[in-house]
Amino acid sequence: MNNITPFTLDIPEQTLADLRNRLAMTRWPDAETSSDSWGQGVPLARAKELVEYWQNSYDWRRCETKLNNFGQYKTSIDGVDIHFIHARSPHANALPLIITHGWPGSVIEFHKVIEPLIDPVAHGGRAEDAFHVIAPSLPGFGFSGKPVTSGWGVMRIAQTWIELMKRLGYERYVAQGGDWGSAVTLALGKIRPEPLAGIHINMVVAFPDAGDELSEEEKLAMAAFEAYQRDESAYAMVQTTRPQTLGYGLADSPAGQAAWIYEKFQRWSDCNGDPETVLSRDEILDNIMLYWLTNSAASSARLYWESFGSAFTQVKLDLPVGCTVYPKELLTPSRRWVERIYHNLIHWSRQEVGGHFAAFEQPDIFVNELRDCFRGLR
Numbered sequence: 001m002n003n004i005t006p007f008t009l010d011i012p013e014q015t016l017a018d019l020r021n022r023l024a025m026t027r028w029p030d031a032e033t034s035s036d037s038w039g040q041g042v043p044l045a046r047a048k049e050l051v052e053y054w055q056n057s058y059d060w061r062r063c064e065t066k067l068n069n070f071g072q073y074k075t076s077i078d079g080v081d082i083h084f085i086h087a088r089s090p091h092a093n094a095l096p097l098i099i100t101h102g103w104p105g106s107v108i109e110f111h112k113v114i115e116p117l118i119d120p121v122a123h124g125g126r127a128e129d130a131f132h133v134i135a136p137s138l139p140g141f142g143f144s145g146k147p148v149t150s151g152w153g154v155m156r157i158a159q160t161w162i163e164l165m166k167r168l169g170y171e172r173y174v175a176q177g178g179d180w181g182s183a184v185t186l187a188l189g190k191i192r193p194e195p196l197a198g199i200h201i202n203m204v205v206a207f208p209d210a211g212d213e214l215s216e217e218e219k220l221a222m223a224a225f226e227a228y229q230r231d232e233s234a235y236a237m238v239q240t241t242r243p244q245t246l247g248y249g250l251a252d253s254p255a256g257q258a259a260w261i262y263e264k265f266q267r268w269s270d271c272n273g274d275p276e277t278v279l280s281r282d283e284i285l286d287n288i289m290l291y292w293l294t295n296s297a298a299s300s301a302r303l304y305w306e307s308f309g310s311a312f313t314q315v316k317l318d319l320p321v322g323c324t325v326y327p328k329e330l331l332t333p334s335r336r337w338v339e340r341i342y343h344n345l346i347h348w349s350r351q352e353v354g355g356h357f358a359a360f361e362q363p364d365i366f367v368n369e370l371r372d373c374f375r376g377l378r
Contacts, residue, residue, distance in 0.1 A: 002167050007072040007083060007143065009064045011293055016060055019254055019292065023055035026255040038266060038273065042259045050262060051255050054285055063286040067107075070114060072143075075167060077160045080152070081145035084136035084164065085110070089118040091130035095378055096170040097370070098134045098161055102179020102203075103239075103300055104261040105357060106142045106290040107135045108283070112363035117370065128378065129371040136164060138180060140299035142290040147299070153307035154180070158187035171195055174374050178202040178358055180303060183311035189319050198320030198346065200373045202358045202366075205312050206333035206341055221332045228330050232267060235260075239304035247298025250291075257297055258288050268356035270328035278361045287360075314341050322347030322373030326362070328355030347373035 031044040070085045085107055088094070097117065101109050110133075116123035117131045137144040139152050139160070161184065165173055172195050177185035182201040189199045208214060214222065238246055250257045265275035265284055275284065291297060321342040325332050327350075335348055349369060354362040 004073050004075045004167060007074045009068055009072065011060065011064065015293065020055050022254050023051050026051060042263050047255065047259050050258060050281065053281055054258065058282065058285050060289060063289065066111060075164065077163050080139050080147055082136055082139065082160065082164060083143035084134055087114050087118050087133045089130040089132050091127045094130035094132045095374060096134065096173035097131040098165060098173060098175045100136065100177035100181030100184045101138065102181045103303065104264050105179060106287050107137055108287040108290060109357055109360040110135050113359045113367050116367045125371065129375065134168065136161065138303065140302060141296055142294055150306065154183045154187045154311045157184050158191055161188060162191065162193045165195065172197055174198050174377060176200045176370060179356065183307065186315045189317045189321065190315055192319055196319065197377045198374065200322035200347065200370060202324045202326065203329060203331060204323045204325055204333050204338060205314060205331055206337035207314065208337055215334065218334050221334065225331055236304055236308060239301035240308040243298050243301035243305050246301055250297030251295050254292050257292050261288050261291065268328065268330065269361050270326065270353055270355035316341045318343050320344050320346040320377060324349045324351060324369045326351050326354035326358055330356060346376060
């Protein structure tokens with residue numbers, strides 16, 4: 001069956017009431033003992049502030065309306081329902097763009113960039129830079145279905161995206177992604193289906209060769225990556241090895257689910273230590289809700305179990321590739337490292353602000369980067 005059906009979000013009020021009750025019954029741990037307030041994870045006071053706001057002030061219906069207004073759909077591919085936003089441009093020659101989120105993100109990351117991408121004229125751009133935007137939820141994430149068997153790694157997801165674009169009737173398109181989205185987008189580039197004209201990524205995996213003499217910038221990049229591996233990667237190891245065990249706690253406790261994600265916005269965004277300086281509390285909770293409402297802590301973590309060991313490695317590609325490096329990204333490779341693996345590098349940019357959640361944190365920069373990258377492929 002190739003049916004594509006409209007999807008309208010309408011979460012039962014009983015589900016939202018259950019969430020508020022669970023938040024009210026949160027059993028809190030002791031406060032942290034580190035002099036660095038975030039050194040042991042989310043500080044107790046910040047977690048309580050977030051939960052109190054979530055319980056008493058947050059409005060899910062606002063987010064629900066926003067998502068419904070974009071145009072949401074579902075289609076079953078290889079036995080799994082795929083949820084996606086499909087926002088068509090009013091401009092006739094718009095270029096189709098499939099854009100993929102990562103963990104702990106969701107399609108919420110793109111809520112500020114979809115309108116400027118599909119209607120650049122209304123947002124200070126040119127009609128010839130318009131895109132049709134297709135933003136799927138990864139299998140096991142958000143409102144997509146949850147695989148019930150193993151084997152749903154990055155390559156299978158890429159094949160699923162190829163089928164999705166075929167069903168939508170797009171004969172030529174480009175792809176973009178960050179985090180797991182970059183891995184899926186690179187897998188698309190590796191498969192290189194005929195309609196795929198080029199890709200853009202904003203988490204770029206490239207490393208020096210053994211004999212390289214590193215510049216100061218490259219030394220800093222390697223030091224930052226080593227710090228990530230040493231101090232920041234425990235979450236990935238847990239999700240890679242024991243996603244099911246982790247899921248019991250996060251599925252039962254909304255406060256636990258929120259803290260598990262909130263920490264990553266603090267650690268990985270360009271926020272000077274406070275995620276709510278670059279993202280509103282509502283935006284952060286909108287994203288968290290796509291994990292809580294769908295009970296997808298375990299199913300999303302299983303992507304690490306499926307693909308973490310193989311997905312984030314250097315991939316040599318010959319098709320057109322664009323890269324944007326943000327200063328607070330987990331990896332900040334140099335151009336020479338990147339040019340060794342992407343032999344047709346059509347766009348390269350290093351930004352002065354921004355982190356891991358590029359579209360979420362710096363939507364204007366993100367939109368301009370995609371316009372610049374793909375202009376020559378239209």
